[in-house]
Amino acid sequence: MSLIRDRRTSELVDAYAAGRLSRRGFVSRLLALGLAPAVAGAVLAEAGARTASAQASTLPKDVSGEMRFMIGPWTDKEIEHQETIAAAFNQTYPNVKFSFKLFSWDSSGPEIDASLADGSHDIYYFGEGAYLARAKQGSFADLTERINDPAWADEKAKYLYWDRLAAYGDKLIGLPICWHVEDALFVNLDKVKEAGHDATFVDTWDGFVDCVTKMTKGDETYGLGMGMQLGNFAEWYQRARSAGGRFLTEDLSKPAINTPDVVTETQHLVDFFQKGIAPPLGTFNYDTAPDAFIAGRLATYSSDLTIAAVLMGKPKPPAFEWAVLPWPPGVKERLSFNDIGLYGMNAKTPNPDLAWEVLKFWTSGPQGAYWTAVSGTYPARKDALDYGFGEKGVKQLADSFEQFQKFSVGPEPFLQWGTIETQAGQQAAQAYSGEISAQDAVTNIEQIVNQEVFG
């Protein structure tokens, strides 16, 4: 029996099915018509099925148009990789043309803003750190209806981290393509073996400290390189989370970072510098550390996953056995910090249906596995290994894929997170270089949280 028989109910269902009405708006108007909540729920389900059947329709094979991408350069072959995926798409839809513009990571925000404003691109890559601001901004198309379309539910279930995106609000503005571990350990396993350990040395804090201490040989070989990660992603935040700290409490009502455990964890990191296990800040940086690792100057070092591709792309890649491993457990738990990368579409795109088809294709199992493998990051799909992730890219990444996933944690869902993390990293660095104590650094970070969020 159809519940959609009343004219006004029918009109609402049509509006909902056509995407002119949000789910929340649809339900509240059904209730406003006097329907009981249970009946409204049943109407919603039936309307959802109708909407699903409408949205499940694929585009005609002869659909034409141009999809203009604005993306970040993960490798120097980014355009080449994108064109490979475009060629695969053209096998089904030969009349669709593609163009790709690379933004600079340093100025990606303003570049994307300008492009969104004048509608010069249809598809964008953006990181989880910008998700909340982008969702509030409203320049990205709201994909909630399409993503939650019951007809697409099976496919949706293959993506990772919907729960994390849900923490940013009801609105979905992107499809995840990757998740990028920001603070992994690149480990020279030959040196680990020389120190009497194996790859499990990272499973306990004591084992980790013992190993990196034994691997340190004056200023010839440092046991652990750290403090040289880029921008917002220095390892201090990951360690603070491992000690049970957060910039804000779960309900985002007050700071939760200045705890004895976080200070202890910070002091652990300071100790590495004071004992000469970590090279003094400024000795190596993000760009020079890979060479130092290959040359054996760093037995292990902390950086983001991209370094795996950088190492293998060197004229002389590591001649020793190496691995990418998560940091050891902290005072409270073992965590690995990462952020999700997404593709979203401009709300002004002239062809949203085609853009949606492109988004789905780009983040699908085969294409996601391909792109993440050649870009040195992890696919945001549960079925990535089935599609050959790790066969094309760096083997070490695939080896540790599931291990990192187990400890995965993302940024906290509030707007000022990135700004605070940058400043927190600077405070931690001051502690590493002995200018301030670990306690002072954490106190300053709490003050920064207060200023940025509540000040």
Place this chain on the structure above:
Amino acid sequence: MSTTPQAVALGDRALPPAPERRRLTPEEHRALARRRRLRRELTGWAFLGPMFVFFVTFLVVPVLGVFWWSTRSGSLTIGSEPVGLANFRRMPHQVDALTAIRNTVQFTLMSVPLTLALALGVALLLARVTRGGAVYRFLIYFPALVPGVIAGLIWVFLTNVDFGLFNTVLKAVGQDPVTWLGTKSALKVVAALDVWRSTGYWSIFFLAAVIGLPRVLYQAAELDGASGFQRFRLLTLPLMRRIILFAVVVGTIFGLQVFDTVLILTNGGPGTATQTIVLRIWNYVFSADKVGYGAAISVVLLLAILCLTLAQLRLLRSRRGED
């Protein structure tokens, strides 16, 4: 002979009478002069126009925009709202607010005097060179032609711990390598880079001034038995007061705005060791998307530079009558 125009017979053809040469009235003269002046003015403005449009579009409007943004909260991404002077009130309470100011002032105090002293020395030496002067001038000036970003990259390689030129030299003479971009030394390295880059620029300015100094005064001083140092102290320095004043003011302004080389060489690190005011503004505007707060710091920096420049002008011009 009559001056009355009349037809002049020339064979069968008659020429028309010459028009009467009319005298202009004073009003007509003035009108013509006014028109000529107006035409000259318009021509001048036509030439100035493009520059003026660029001046207004790319300087006046952005500066006004900075003042406008300084009273707003929010960002380019999610919009903004007026907050009055809240951005300015917040500044003193900012963690590490003084660090950026201290680093910028220290950088300027290290860089500007050293640059100008070296530039003056180089200019005096270049003024004595008679053969191959152009080559020396080019070599001295060359670092000034290098863009800040490239200069930063050059120094990244010079200061690299393992294969940088500086440590290679140190190792060659049996010394231990130095972490040049470490917490204690990074700001000094950034200042050294600036000296390297700016000395040639100012030395060419000073050279032009030195060449233009009146020889007769030096000859008279020599006859009076003045030593070289006395001639420098009592003649060269006073005679070059104006150009030195200009160099101090402009050099200080440049110094307080240091940005590109810091961004490339250290990105403000390690920690906050080389965090400068403009780098901080850049971070607020482009990384943190806090345009209002970044604009407020810009306004304060602008006013600080203005006050400092006025103070410098007053101090250095105090003995103007002796010039």
